[in-house]
Amino acid sequence: MIAALLAERCTGCNACVEQCPTRVFEPGGPGGVPVIAAPDACQTCYLCELACPVDALWVNPDAHDATAPPLADLLASGQVGRVKRDHGWDAPLDAGQLDAYRLLGPLLGEGVEIADRHYHRLIAAR
Amino acid sequence: MSTAPLTLRADVLVIGGGMAAAWAALAAAEAGAAVIVVDKGAMGTSGVTATGGPGHWFVPPEGRAAALERQVARTQGLAEAAWMERVMDLTWRHLPTIAPWYPFGSDGQGGRYIQGVRGPEYMRALRRMCVGAGIAVLDHHPALELLADGDGAVVGARGLALGSGEDWEIRAGATILATGGCAFRSGLIGSHTQTGDGLLMAAEAGALLSGMEFSISWSLSPAWASTRTLPFTAARFFREDGSELAIPSLKAGHAHYQALGAALLQGTVLADLSAAPAGLPAVLRQIQPLTVAAFERRGIDLFRQRFPVRLFGEGTIRGTGGIALADADCGTGVPGLYAAGDAATRELVAGAISGGGAVNSAWALASGRIAGAAAAHYGAAKGGRAGPARALGKAGLRPRGSARPVATAPLQQTIEHAIHGLDRALWRRASTLAASLHELDEAWRAVADHGLAADPRGRVELRATAAMAATARWCTAAAAERRETRGIAVRTDLPATDPAQARRLLVGGLDKVWTRPAAPALRGLEAVL
Numbered sequence: 081m082i083a084a085l086l087a088e089r090c091t092g093c094n095a096c097v098e099q100c101p102t103r104v105f106e107p108g109g110p111g112g113v114p115v116i117a118a119p120d121a122c123q124t125c126y127l128c129e130l131a132c133p134v135d136a137l138w139v140n141p142d143a144h145d146a147t148a149p150p151l152a153d154l155l156a157s158g159q160v161g162r163v164k165r166d167h168g169w170d171a172p173l174d175a176g177q178l179d180a181y182r183l184l185g186p187l188l189g190e191g192v193e194i195a196d197r198h199y200h201r202l203i204a205a206r
Numbered sequence: 207m208s209t210a211p212l213t214l215r216a217d218v219l220v221i222g223g224g225m226a227a228a229w230a231a232l233a234a235a236e237a238g239a240a241v242i243v244v245d246k247g248a249m250g251t252s253g254v255t256a257t258g259g260p261g262h263w264f265v266p267p268e269g270r271a272a273a274l275e276r277q278v279a280r281t282q283g284l285a286e287a288a289w290m291e292r293v294m295d296l297t298w299r300h301l302p303t304i305a306p307w308y309p310f311g312s313d314g315q316g317g318r319y320i321q322g323v324r325g326p327e328y329m330r331a332l333r334r335m336c337v338g339a340g341i342a343v344l345d346h347h348p349a350l351e352l353l354a355d356g357d358g359a360v361v362g363a364r365g366l367a368l369g370s371g372e373d374w375e376i377r378a379g380a381t382i383l384a385t386g387g388c389a390f391r392s393g394l395i396g397s398h399t400q401t402g403d404g405l406l407m408a409a410e411a412g413a414l415l416s417g418m419e420f421s422i423s424w425s426l427s428p429a430w431a432s433t434r435t436l437p438f439t440a441a442r443f444f445r446e447d448g449s450e451l452a453i454p455s456l457k458a459g460h461a462h463y464q465a466l467g468a469a470l471l472q473g474t475v476l477a478d479l480s481a482a483p484a485g486l487p488a489v490l491r492q493i494q495p496l497t498v499a500a501f502e503r504r505g506i507d508l509f510r511q512r513f514p515v516r517l518f519g520e521g522t523i524r525g526t527g528g529i530a531l532a533d534a535d536c537g538t539g540v541p542g543l544y545a546a547g548d549a550a551t552r553e554l555v556a557g558a559i560s561g562g563g564a565v566n567s568a569w570a571l572a573s574g575r576i577a578g579a580a581a582a583h584y585g586a587a588k589g590g591r592a593g594p595a596r597a598l599g600k601a602g603l604r605p606r607g608s609a610r611p612v613a614t615a616p617l618q619q620t621i622e623h624a625i626h627g628l629d630r631a632l633w634r635r636a637s638t639l640a641a642s643l644h645e646l647d648e649a650w651r652a653v654a655d656h657g658l659a660a661d662p663r664g665r666v667e668l669r670a671t672a673a674m675a676a677t678a679r680w681c682t683a684a685a686a687e688r689r690e691t692r693g694i695a696v697r698t699d700l701p702a703t704d705p706a707q708a709r710r711l712l713v714g715g716l717d718k719v720w721t722r723p724a725a726p727a728l729r730g731l732e733a734v735l
Contacts, residue, residue: 101247101256102398103346103368118663123398124431126496127251130326141503143393143431159503166495167326168309178311178327180492182319183485184436185261187493190483191439196455198442198481203452 081122081140084148086160087113089136099131119146130169135161212367212374215592216242216342217585218578219362219376221349221404222384224253225260225567226547226574228332229300230382233578235339239586242376243341244365246348246385246399246666250333253386254523254548255567256325257396259434259494262301263568264321265294277565281557282693283708284417289554293565296572307331321564324493325396347374348666351599352381352407352543359541360411361588361595371662377592379585380542382577383408387523387548388677390622394425394518395432401670402522402677404549408529409676410598413538414714416551416724417527418677419684419695422519422631423560424463426477429514430504433497437490437508441477443469444512451475460632460696466517467628476512519626524560525694526552527681530712530724535580536573542588544577546570553710558693600716601654602672603665609658614671617649621671621678635699639686646682650675654717680713687711687721 082104090113097105097114102121105114105128124143129135138148138160154160164170168177218234220227223245234241245252265273274290302320308331313319336343349365353375362377385404389397405415426441427433443451443466453465469475487509491498501508522528528551532539536546547570555569600606624630624642653672659665688711690704691697710724 097369098345099248099251101251101253101396103247106369121398123393123395125251125257125395126499127256127326131251139499141431141500145430157503159499162502163495163499166491166498167324169326171309173307173309175309176311177492178309178319178324180489181259181311181322181324182313183489184259184322184493187483187486187489188436188439191436191441191486192456194440194481194483195442196457198440199452199455202450206452 081119081124081143081146082116082128082137083140083146084138084154085113085116086136086138086151089134090114091134093133095131095133096128096137100128101125104128126163129161129163130167135164211372214242214374214376216240216376216378217380217589218242218581219244219378219381220384220578221363221381222253222386222547222549223247223249223343223345224384224386224547224570225255225329225332226549226570227382227384228329228336229571229574230384230546230578230581231336231341232339233575234582234585235341237579237582239582241341242378243336243343244347244349244363244376245343245345246403248345249336249343250329251326252329252399254394254396254400255570256329257496258325259322260325260328260567261322261564262297262571263294263564264297264301266298270294277555280559282559282703284553284557284710286554292576293555293568293572296575297568300571300575304328304331304335307334349403349407350665350669351597351603352411353377353595354411354598355593355595357541358412360543361591363407364597366662366665368662368666377595379588380544380581382544382546382581383529383549384546384574384577385549387521387525387528388674389521389523390519390625390674390678391618392519392521392622392626393432394520394523395434397523400523402673403670404545405529405680406601406673406676407598408538408540408543408545409714409716410600411540411543413540413543413545414530414712415527415680416530416710416712417553417684418522418680418713419688419711420526420553420558420560420693421522421681421685422625423524423694424517425520426466426515427518428500429516431500432518433500434494436494437479437482437486437497438477440482441479442481444476444478445469446474446476460694463517464632467632470517471628474514477515478512479509482509517628519622519631521625522677522681523548524566526556526558526560527684528552536577537580542584544581546573546577558695560694599669601650601676602657602669605654605656605658607655610656612652612657612668614667617652617671618674620645620649621674625678625681633698634685635697636686639682642682643679643686646675646679650679676716679719683719683721684711684713
């Protein structure tokens, strides 16, 4: 659940207001910091972190937990802005950020085969 | 409803903001139509595609005959080869057109890998394409009800703007419902806004539903939040005391989920990913950054530490049912009203099975393009006229009895349990389906008889609750009526497949729900009210 809006970084651009798929944020007034107005509608999708141009948002990975660590700990964790960097969100389209993506299907399938072999071994042993 | 202060006109109105909505809007605009998109969320982040990673059924022409043969064999007699050919053709031609806006990666052989795309980047690209095509995209503008003229043709919709709280009315020559499936607020990532709104609006206009018994699917995730499932397919499962559970693999389909469900009903189930594919840990972050975040931010090494899991219901999203299509244009049988993507029944290409991600995404793209082109043709002739129109919304907007506050949260819990409760969903049988239907009828009456909300968010939420109740009743009634096991419609009390029931089931009705077998051909379907 959305848990931290770093006011000292926020520029009041309202990109989170505009892009949140469940309208969790509302504008905070001219040039102001947006307000987390509807936290119960948050679906823990992290897309506001991708939308924020200055890495001022942090989503708690627990869908029902709106608490955040103290600011210093949060910044030290390296997690603020991390998913945007991992996505290569602001990189040029030819930067190769999806060069591993073709492996998704084969890895899914390989995992199923591993689980299937394991299950049959487990059953045979019982 | 008060007089709508914001009034607009278009040739084509698209309701929804996910991939089917975007492809529908693009096809309509390319055909010359003036297009408005209204989305409950925001096009680009709305819906399950935006948080997902949709593979597409992306088959070169020389591979189509074999792909068709395989898919026809899997769909248990309910799909149609002609639709499969159209879907493969449209997907093959149009998916590569996102290239100027999407960072296609390498296929490892010097080319681009096209068939699988990552959700956030894909939906960002589709939004940019829509805006570039001159389509008016109104985010956070949920539609609440359709409008019809004196002949019953749909001529637009009404809704409200979440930002201002103001009502809007849009008159359109044709309207496309691309509102997605319904996950019944299960917590499935990306599905919060997918509450069956389009299905309810379609039914109020006289459209029918089909395939609603094929309505349950699942994804496994950590207990604290729904994620993508890539890391979990090789999981081993343990009880808290360290004893291992024997869970058949995903190859076992329903039996896999039944075994997990039985264990979850008894207590905590821990997943152990230590046997995951050797190549996975190094690339997981590159493929699914958000899945990594769900663990890293809790200080959990997902490949070394066991963690509790849950099953998240996917309702009609990965399930197949939706608005019945009456013709080859994705028309609903109601003049001026079209349906696309998860909002429409996917039986035409997926039959009795889910279809899997690849067929489902191809369906969303292709049905969007088909509906968009047809709606442009129809809508340009009709135009967005300003003549008299009736507002069609009932439950949640215009109570049949005395209006009073209705608490939506407990009703939503009742609805979600009736559909996704592990004890109900994984062991469907006549007695539990009857119990679910009884509970759902009560939830429906609570909203339809008394529900009225004043504030904008309350109105949207009440209407969503009505839509979830309606959708759940159609799912449950159809599951009760299909007296056999076919595909993902599994009946514990009727485990055999009955060749005599190899036909689609239509379901409809609001105050009273009914079912009947579909005629073999989809044309000439009469509206039954």
